[in-house]
Amino acid sequence: MSLVLPLLFLAPSQWARAAQPGEFRRVWISDSLNPYLAECLGARKRAESRWLGAASFWLPALAVNRLSGSKTFVAEARYEETQDNEHLYDYGDYGRQQVEAISVDRVHDQGYIGSGVRIAVLDAGFDLNHPCLRHILGTDRLKAQHDFNSGDSLFSQAGRLDLPPFPEGKPAYLNSLDLAVHGTMAVAAFAASAEDSLVSSGSNRWNLYLSFGDNSGAFSSPTKLGAGYFTIRPSLAFLSGDTFGIAWQEGTSPQVKFAKLLYNSSAFDIVSIASGMDPKLAARGSRVFAFYYVDGSGIYESHSSDYGTSFSSGAPVLPMDDYWGASAAMFSDTPTVIASDGASLNLAWYDGSSWQVRFIDQGIMPALFAYDSLYLAYWRGDTLILGSSPGPSGAFAMRRITVCSMPSPASVGLYAGQAAVASEDSTGSITIFSKAGVPLAKVGSEFSEKPVLSGGLILWVRRGDNVAETPISGPGHYHGTKILSVIAGLSEKTLVGTAPGCDLLLAKCEKVVTAGGTSFENIVEEDFWVEALEWAARHRAKIVNSSLGYRDWYFDSDMDGKTAPCSRAAGRALSENILIFNSMGNVSRYGPPPLPNVGDTSLSAPADAFGICAIGGVEYDSLNGTWVPSYSSAYGPSADGRIKPELVAPFWAYAAADTVFFGDQDTTFYLLWSGTSFSSALAAGAAACVWQAHPSWSADSLRSVLLRTASDIPGYSEGNYLTGWGMLNAWEALNFEPPEVPGSTQDAITRIYPNPFNPERMRGVNFEYRMLRVSSFSEMRVYTLDGLLVWSEAHGQESPGSEKPYFWDGRTGSGQPVQPGLYLVVFRTQKSNDVKKLMVVR
Structure with missing residues (x-):
């Protein structure tokens, strides 16, 4: 293909001058940098390489300097296009x-x-x-x-969820999502964007959408949550009855915002909480805690005692310079948060008078869930750690699951001790583990990721599709x-x-x-x-x-x-x-x-x-x-x-x-x-x-x-x-060396096994064959030496390389066992006939 691609090159030092707010660039981020923080800055992974130990992200240009050290390029361009009879085939x-x-x-x-x-x-x-x-x-x-390059799809165990109807059927991409289930009610929230909004300037980029469903995994078509600019990183929590809260990050100078809604309702009032990113909610009844990361400072919290109508000013909880994920939960009436700075995992909880902090382990990308116990999941290198504790101050019993090294850390879905994580094997599906670390099920297909669990439901994202x-x-x-x-x-x-x-x-x-x-x-x-x-x-x-x-x-x-x-x-x-x-x-x-x-x-x-x-x-x-x-x-x-x-x-x-x-x-x-x-x-x-x-x-x-x-x-x-x-x-x-595999100039039987064949001890006999030409049919026949047809079977259209074996159970067309002896096997196509011998024994 001829590629005519006019060049636009931006050196790293030029980014601040050339970039506009919200403008996106492509960046390869290695495991020495911080992919999680990249997504909190509005990025979306487009591709990943285990061989290179890196992942490629669409990244807002103004965030590049925050992830210093990345080598970045950008280009916009256009695409232009500039047998004889003695042969097996007639080439024209x-x-x-x-x-x-x-x-x-x-x-x-x-x-x-x-x-x-x-x-x-x-x-x-x-x-x-x-x-x-x-x-x-x-x-x-x-x-x-x-x-x-067909974009992202969103799935539950009930099938594909509708994404926003972007103009002209353009591919959609998802930055982040969350799921909350209460009884038979389910709410999904996700940040999505049309492809054109990621590759051109002046667009709104990410918008936040809500879908309402039930505990079967079926969801309604999405509705946009307000008209905010650059809205990502949703966090959901049911407050009481059919009332739930949602917090999110908005703007390129990120602000944490909150809204309270009724299930299946689009009416809400937005409350601005504070400057920060990647909010995590922990709620029970009228008490709502919002935890968020303030860049370069650490985890802060703001709380409400009136169902989120108003929030307190932000207060520091966990100081940290870097950010590799956080998660929050309400254990009984105790708000609890865990966060990673890329090395240490620290847990904080409010004991009624002050915030208590304890070191848990070295790790990243934590997930926390409160149920009958406090459940925890996180990554340490290529190992997924699952833990449980009777409470924030109690000892955690840990189980280690070796998964595989990942080029970018994989988010973990956690619910009641069950963990869901993207597999790195050839299936690329989502694996769900029990609290004991036993694989329970696989969902999804290749390139599935970002699982979230709640109330027996699971959502995940798949990149691309399996139709080229x-x-x-x-x-x-x-x-x-x-x-x-x-x-x-x-x-x-x-x-x-x-x-x-x-x-x-x-x-x-x-x-x-x-x-x-x-x-x-x-x-x-x-x-x-x-x-x-x-x-x-x-x-x-x-x-x-x-x-x-x-x-x-x-x-x-x-x-x-x-x-x-x-x-x-x-x-x-x-x-x-x-x-x-x-x-x-x-x-x-x-x-x-x-x-x-x-x-x-x-x-x-x-x-x-x-x-x-x-x-x-x-x-x-x-x-x-x-x-x-x-x-x-x-x-x-x-x-x-x-x-x-x-x-x-x-x-x-x-x-x-x-x-x-x-x-x-x-x-x-x-x-x-x-x-x-x-x-x-x-x-x-x-x-x-x-x-x-x-x-x-x-x-x-x-x-x-x-x-x-x-x-x-x-x-x-x-x-x-x-x-x-x-x-x-x-x-x-x-002919550099004599061929190891014999050649053939016709459609032919390549293997008969077992041969000799004993019908009393063996289930049947297989006839393998190879096609060199297109044929409207193929047929396998078995004859006695005196020419009596014993058995036959035909296939339809055949093409070169076909290797669908025929199977014969050793019986005649009327169902009778054949007698011992030597038989002739004849393979017929439009242009070929091949004959091989088969010995039947008792």
Whole structure:
């Protein structure tokens, strides 16, 4: 993809001059800084990286200096796009050159089409209804997909909650939320914003919303709580009967405010309490205590004895310089608060005459709940600590639960001793633990976080969604579809991808345009790329294709593999046994390319990463019959002098095009496209075919073989800054060593087990098979040696890479056990017949 991104760079010292109140910037915050305080300052996590030990936040610009030490950049930009019968496949007149150039057609002819190799494609969305991609639908080859930029969703155990109807269906993001349940009444409060309010200036940013529900987890549509500016961090508490109170933080110079409401009512009066942030309520009847953090000073409290109609002036409770979370509860009639300064956890309670304070432990992100006992949860390193005490002054009995190291601290939901915390495993769901530390249940799915518990209900937030497909046509939307068609497409006589049988992981990490149709290019997309890469690793990707690049917010000197977060993350992939193929990028160049041993360092991150295959583009010179570097391809070296690109592949490719509508008719086109986006995709698919034949090779070994077997570009020495080590040659790489897995030139049975088969001792026999072509059916039959049909079963539409086994219980069609002896197993498709033997014994 060609990215044309005009640069706007702000050094840290320029923030105070350039920023407007409420203006948002993207910041990577490492675990050495304070993500919790960032959210209290109005931030919202957009992506996180366990590999980098950091999380990416939208952060109000005026808060950057408060979190000193963060390296911050900002950019706004626009996006522009610039078979013969002897073969296994008929590649068509236009699609033949691109596969022959890298010799992957010869690899296909041996039956290696990428089957069983999992390729993750990181791009801008995918239309699997395109004719050349429909063969993937309905198969098990699409292993997972995720849209990283579709915003946040709010869930309870009863399902998704409605979010505010932001204009034009724009994605919503949630900063914070709370939940309170009393009897059958439930109230949810959350701070939400439309995406456009986070990426443009002059908007209201966060607004506070209320949803009313019941103890089943079903909630009404939300209503806005007032018209305050920058309202976040809600805290709820039922006071008495159907009356509840809510406190929140408002404004960029934060004020703590309070309102008293009746359940299912929108009538309220707002009371200003004090200057402060992240309020926590503890209430019983007419007595309401509001605890809040005053920046640089510590935890203060203001209290009311008239249901929150008026509050006392703020008084200090726990002095602290930094803030890593607090929680409050009313234990019997005793207001209690616990807070962390990043090292120490201290508990304070009011004994009727003064505030008493005690040290609890070292830890952060505490949660406190009062019931029959005083319950506590907090983090100490990668360990979740659960504790209980008979009261504020009593000893806490602690249980430790090792969860996993988190790049940013995970909030804990706590109710009556049960704790809910986001999991870090591949499920990404919310785990609920008993007070004894025993896992009770999991809710949610990948990227679930921010759980809150109350009265048997749980709310949580999910980032993104699990649909990366987009059927929308138009400029930009189809970039991912084009790239996927070059890798996995299969429409004989028209377009055949380089790995039509591979397994797929689809990640939509590019925005391209907003929901309103405005061009979109923002630095947060690089953050999504980092998280998408780690998501692919969790889903056991072997190859990652990234036809994307990020350059506008970087200089030439930053292209060293060590500066851009995406390059740093990509540099780790090889150690995870993942081989990344990344496009070098496209440039507008007038005149001849630079000298091969000089280059111009025009590549984009993460093509500068260590241990990947950065792919440049070459074009065919028909006059001289040779391949030459494309004038529009970016070149190396990296800023630290390493050879880039590693390999080259055709710059022009025949690929899927948008569907164009003519009245009631629609026509799907295939067109010739240009860009290193296609060079990378061609190379990634070819590598998958080679890896299928050599499954014991590591990613590092495959990379080494691809570089050693590349074809020379005439006139360019090996290891230069324009063509790297040369044109990828899949055939030479395949035969670098004898293939470990035998090839096949037809749809065939690959395994029969158990064989011999004993029906009296075994449940049945499995027939595994492999497809090389699209077929409208497949059928498995069992015959006696004299030609009598014993059993048959058929499947519907099949596609390359299909491996759905047939199962036979050893009985005839009429249900009778077969006799011992030798049988013939026949596998039929539209274009193939394969026969294997099966021995039945007693």
